[in-house]
Amino acid sequence: MKDRFNLYRFASPATFYPLAGAMIPYFAAVSVVFGLAGLYLGMLVAPTDFQQGEGYRIIFIHVPASWMSMFIYLVMAFWAAIGLAFNTRLSGMMAQALAPTGALMAFLSLWTGALWGKPMWGTWWVWDARLTSELILLFLYIGYMALTAAIDDARRADKAGGLLLLVGVVNIPIIYFSVKWWNTLHQGSSVNLTKSSMAETMLWGMLLMAMCFWMYSIAVAFMRVRTIMLERERNTDWVKTLLAGDKI
Amino acid sequence: MLEADNLECVRGERRLFAGLGFKLEAGELLYLQGRNGSGKTSLLRMLIGLLPPEAGEIRWNGEPIKRLADEFRADLCYLGHLNAIKEELTPLENLLAAARLADEEISEDDAIDALEQVGLAGREDLACKYLSQGQKRRVTLARLVKEIRPLWILDEPFVALDVAAVDWLAGIISGHLQRGGMAVMTTHQLVNIPAGTVRELRLG
Amino acid sequence: MFKIITAVIGRDLKLAMRRQADIVSALFFFVIVVSLFPLGVGPEPDLLRKLAPGVLWVAALLATMLSLPRLFADDYRDGTLEQLALAPHPLGLVVTGKVIAHWLVSGLPLALIAPVLGIQFDLSADALIVLTIAILIGTPALSGIGAIGAALTLGLRGGGVLLSLLVLPLYIPVLIFGAGAVDATVTGLGGEGHLSLLAALTFAALGFAPWASAAALKIALE
Numbered sequence: 001m002k003d004r005f006n007l008y009r010f011a012s013p014a015t016f017y018p019l020a021g022a023m024i025p026y027f028a029a030v031s032v033v034f035g036l037a038g039l040y041l042g043m044l045v046a047p048t049d050f051q052q053g054e055g056y057r058i059i060f061i062h063v064p065a066s067w068m069s070m071f072i073y074l075v076m077a078f079w080a081a082i083g084l085a086f087n088t089r090l091s092g093m094m095a096q097a098l099a100p101t102g103a104l105m106a107f108l109s110l111w112t113g114a115l116w117g118k119p120m121w122g123t124w125w126v127w128d129a130r131l132t133s134e135l136i137l138l139f140l141y142i143g144y145m146a147l148t149a150a151i152d153d154a155r156r157a158d159k160a161g162g163l164l165l166l167v168g169v170v171n172i173p174i175i176y177f178s179v180k181w182w183n184t185l186h187q188g189s190s191v192n193l194t195k196s197s198m199a200e201t202m203l204w205g206m207l208l209m210a211m212c213f214w215m216y217s218i219a220v221a222f223m224r225v226r227t228i229m230l231e232r233e234r235n236t237d238w239v240k241t242l243l244a245g246d247k248i
Numbered sequence: 249m250l251e252a253d254n255l256e257c258v259r260g261e262r263r264l265f266a267g268l269g270f271k272l273e274a275g276e277l278l279y280l281q282g283r284n285g286s287g288k289t290s291l292l293r294m295l296i297g298l299l300p301p302e303a304g305e306i307r308w309n310g311e312p313i314k315r316l317a318d319e320f321r322a323d324l325c326y327l328g329h330l331n332a333i334k335e336e337l338t339p340l341e342n343l344l345a346a347a348r349l350a351d352e353e354i355s356e357d358d359a360i361d362a363l364e365q366v367g368l369a370g371r372e373d374l375a376c377k378y379l380s381q382g383q384k385r386r387v388t389l390a391r392l393v394k395e396i397r398p399l400w401i402l403d404e405p406f407v408a409l410d411v412a413a414v415d416w417l418a419g420i421i422s423g424h425l426q427r428g429g430m431a432v433m434t435t436h437q438l439v440n441i442p443a444g445t446v447r448e449l450r451l452g
Numbered sequence: 453m454f455k456i457i458t459a460v461i462g463r464d465l466k467l468a469m470r471r472q473a474d475i476v477s478a479l480f481f482f483v484i485v486v487s488l489f490p491l492g493v494g495p496e497p498d499l500l501r502k503l504a505p506g507v508l509w510v511a512a513l514l515a516t517m518l519s520l521p522r523l524f525a526d527d528y529r530d531g532t533l534e535q536l537a538l539a540p541h542p543l544g545l546v547v548t549g550k551v552i553a554h555w556l557v558s559g560l561p562l563a564l565i566a567p568v569l570g571i572q573f574d575l576s577a578d579a580l581i582v583l584t585i586a587i588l589i590g591t592p593a594l595s596g597i598g599a600i601g602a603a604l605t606l607g608l609r610g611g612g613v614l615l616s617l618l619v620l621p622l623y624i625p626v627l628i629f630g631a632g633a634v635d636a637t638v639t640g641l642g643g644e645g646h647l648s649l650l651a652a653l654t655f656a657a658l659g660f661a662p663w664a665s666a667a668a669l670k671i672a673l674e
Contacts, residue, residue, distance in 0.1 A: 003659065087300070095563065105534070135620050136624060139617070139620075139621040140621055143617045143618040143621065144615055146614055147604060147605070147608075147614065147618060150605070150608045150609060150610055150614055151608060153260060154260075154261070156672070156674065158670060159671045160604050160668065160671050160672070163604065163664065163667055163668050163671065164604055166664075167600055167664055170621075170660070171621075171622050171625075174623055174625050174653070175621070175622075175624055177625075178625035178628040178629060178649075179624070179625065179628070181629075181632075181649075182628045182632065232261060233261070234261070235261050235262065235657065246561075252459060257486060293674070296538060297668070298534070298537060298538075298673050298674060299674045300674070317542075318540045318541060318542065319540070321538050321539065321540045322540035326534070326535075326538055328531055328534060329531075330529075330531025330534070331529035331530065331531060332530065332532050332534065332535045333530065333531075333532070334467060334530065334532060336467050336470040336471060337459070337466070337467070337470075341466075345463055348459050349459065349535065349536065349539045350539060350540065351540055351541075357471075362569075371594075375470075419639065
């Protein structure tokens with residue numbers, strides 16, 4: 001993906017800006033291709049589930065969204081660690097650029113989880129371990145976005161947000177474990193939103209959709225990071241010449 | 249010896265200074281001058297180790313202060329804009345607490361003597377919230393009377409002091425320089441410090 | 453190493469004693485919130501008994517949240533926090549002292565009052581004992597984790613609410629095991645498992661949180 005020959009060169013916003021801009025259309029296109037393939041498999045090819053009928057097909061959105069919400073948080077925490085360790089500006093910007101998409105994935109996962117549950121169990125919400133953990137993950141995303149929004153100084157916002165992400169990443173296993181414990185202890189319903197055995201096509205469908213969401217996230221994060229760069233570096237020469245001349 | 253090497257400061261999105269360096273030896277006073285917003289306070293915060301510089305290094309007796317950490321802070325005394333006193337405590341309690349935190353135990357007699365020197369005799373046991381602004385500032389300055397740490401970093405120490413107090417403080421700083429200490433100071437007023445070599449650094 | 457921790461605890465306790473109003477109001481907040489629940493859900497004893505562990509714990513979380521800004525904000529405003537950061541000791545040790553002092557003044561009183569409130573909910577003697585122990589063990593973790601949030605939000609607008617947003621998700625494991633311990637006692641399963649996990653959480657929090665808070669304080673002090 002990125003040229004690894006000389007990392008520090010690409011840590012400079014001025015270099016990364018045009019590179020990101022060039023890559024966005026490719027990621028967007030690949031995302032569409034994966035999405036079409038995934039939806040084709042998920043909607044048309046995968047067999048009808050004999051327990052849940054056609055309604056189960058929403059897992060082709062729900063599961064990839066859950067995976068992505070977790071994955072994006074880890075990527076954000078990774079960039080936070082890099083930013084705190086090496087004091088690079090771009091890392092903080094990437095983390096902030098990813099946050100809204102991660103939150104969106106979490107939100108999407110919660111909604112599709114609810115839509116899936118309703119026809120099956122008659123309630124719009126169910127406190128199973130995974131949905132509850134997803135809700136808490138959404139809170140973590142919102143906390144991060146609220147904190148970075150409340151700090152005016154961009155560098156302080158990056159560092160404080162980064163620290164919060166690292167604290168969050170350490171806590172996520174603890175929170176997940178405690179929620180599972182809580183759920184099994186209060187086990188009235190045997191609610192289980194995961195499928196124990198899956199036809200191969202279903203798995204492929206979910207993987208393809210996950211790839212679609214992943215490529216989409218990268219494309220959108222690149223778009224957002226470019227805006228953040230322009231905003232933060234508006235007083236530097238490269239931005240001034242860029243805005244005066246042609247757009248890349 | 250305090251040494252600053254190729255320091256760069258970026259605040260918000262502006263570069264305040266770059267390539268800044270100086271050396272300070274025992275008995276010397278560094279006058280930091282410049283307009284408001286030129287980066288004086290930022291430079292002081294770099295020297296005390298609270299603000300990491302964008303580039304460059306600060307060394308104390310040859311070692312980078314980042315590596316020295318606690319050791320460097322043991323030699324450092326910083327007075328900023330804020331008084332750094334707790335209003336609920338008395339002047340005496342404040343002085344004793346400050347000394348304890350700095351690992352410098354001073355006796356109660358010494359503390360009372362210091363407070364007397366700044367004109368707070370008789371008020372040592374009154375909670376600081378009952379003192380006037382000027383008196384509170386004097387509690388802060390009283391810390392310098394018995395201060396033995398070699399490096400003093402003072403951010404506008406003369407602000408809001410009357411003439412007699414200005415002379416007194418100048419005397420305290422001189423005494424410190426004469427004993428082999430060193431000081432970095434920002435001030436808008438030109439104050440005459442009788443002893444010690446004075447260097448100037450202008451920012452902005 | 454212990455000298456600086458005890459020096460900081462002594463200082464913070466002395467300050468707390470001269471500002472008792474803050475502490476007492478947080479305690480009253482706890483009492484009031486707990487009393488709101490029966491008013492909201494009805495006085496039926498069976499229902500209240502079932503709700504009690506959760507209600508008491510959530511109220512304890514909220515009362516702790518209220519007292520968190522006090523941890524660093526006053527020192528930040530008058531410049532003493534800076535001086536603490538410039539002391540020739542690791543800032544993490546200073547924060548450990550502050551967290552312990554904070555617990556002594558906010559968590560410990562909660563643990564002492566909770567059994568009295570538990571009686572209002574008709575909890576058995578066993579449950580009351582486990583409740584007290586659980587809150588005693590769990591509140592230091594709340595002070596520790598809360599310190600991270602307090603340090604991150606130092607000096608920011610919307611401080612209190614933002615602080616809650618950051619810290620409450622991190623409090624969830626403590627809530628689950630703390631309330632779970634009492635629940636398990638009531639249903640006869642025994643709360644030892646929960647209490648051990650709670651103790652583990654507290655140890656982990658006290659070991660890890662002061663250093664994360666110190667890092668956050670340094671960011672705020674730049």
